[in-house]
Amino acid sequence: DSGTTENFTNYLSQAAPDAWPHEAGGQWPITPRESAQGNSGIADTVQRAEGSIGYVEMSHVHGMSTANIGVGGEFVEISPEAAAQVVADSPRREDNASEHDLALDLEYGTTEAGSYPLVLVSYETVCEEYPDATEAENVKSFLRYVVSPEGQEAASAETGSTPVNDTLREQLLASIDAVGVRD
Structure with a gap:
């Protein structure tokens, strides 16, 4: 099972339901000519195999050609x-x-x-309440860094991910501020 495959097949089933007759899922629904394990394995296989097509997270593209997607003309x-x-x-x-x-x-x-x-x-899942104030504050401190401009830039530089925008950052910070101590 692969989260990347599930995301890609979900995209195909929603963006092109008439052309993609398969259900979204973590298993590729068609027997591939060649396959590999994980994004790194697929990226390596696509780079080696002439004329191949694959899908990987952006952080694994490493200079390969990418597809432009048709959106609104x-x-x-x-x-x-x-x-x-x-x-x-x-x-x-x-x-x-x-x-x-x-x-x-x-x-x-x-x-x-x-x-x-x-x-x-990508999501971070945490409890809304913790048994003690130190644990709650450690979780909040970690999450505040992750969503901060500095944390987002560090993640983007490492993985090629897209930083959250200011509107979403404000929503995330409000959710982080709601983390507290169990009564």
């Missing part, structure tokens, strides 16, 4: 800004557990100009 090149546009335009899931649950219902089928809809969002 234009073909959009992958970039942090184009990926961030989809995240910014996507609503929260309707079944989120609480007001502090910021899980998104990604708009894979967007027609918004300049959006690159094939994105995957």
Whole structure:
């Protein structure tokens, strides 16, 4: 099972339901001519095999050609800004557990100009209450760094990920501030 495969097949089923007849899932639904384990293995295989096509996280592209995706009458090149546009335009899931649950219902089928809809969002999951103040403050400190401009730039430099925008950062900080101590 692969989260990248599940995300990619979810994108295909939402963006091109008439052309992609398969259910979204973590297993590739068609027998591949060649396969590999993990993003690094797939990236290596695509680089070695002439004429091959594959899908990997952006952090594994390493100079390979990428696909521009047709969105709203234009073909959009992958970039942090184009990926961030989809995240910014996507609503929260309707079944989120609480007001502090910021899980998104990604708009894979967007027609918004300049959006690159094939994105995957990483989430941090923490408890809303901890048994003692030190533990709660350690969790909050870690998360504040992760969502800070410095933390986001460090992650982006390391992985090629897209930093969160200021609006989402404010929402994340409000959720982080809600972490407290169990009564």
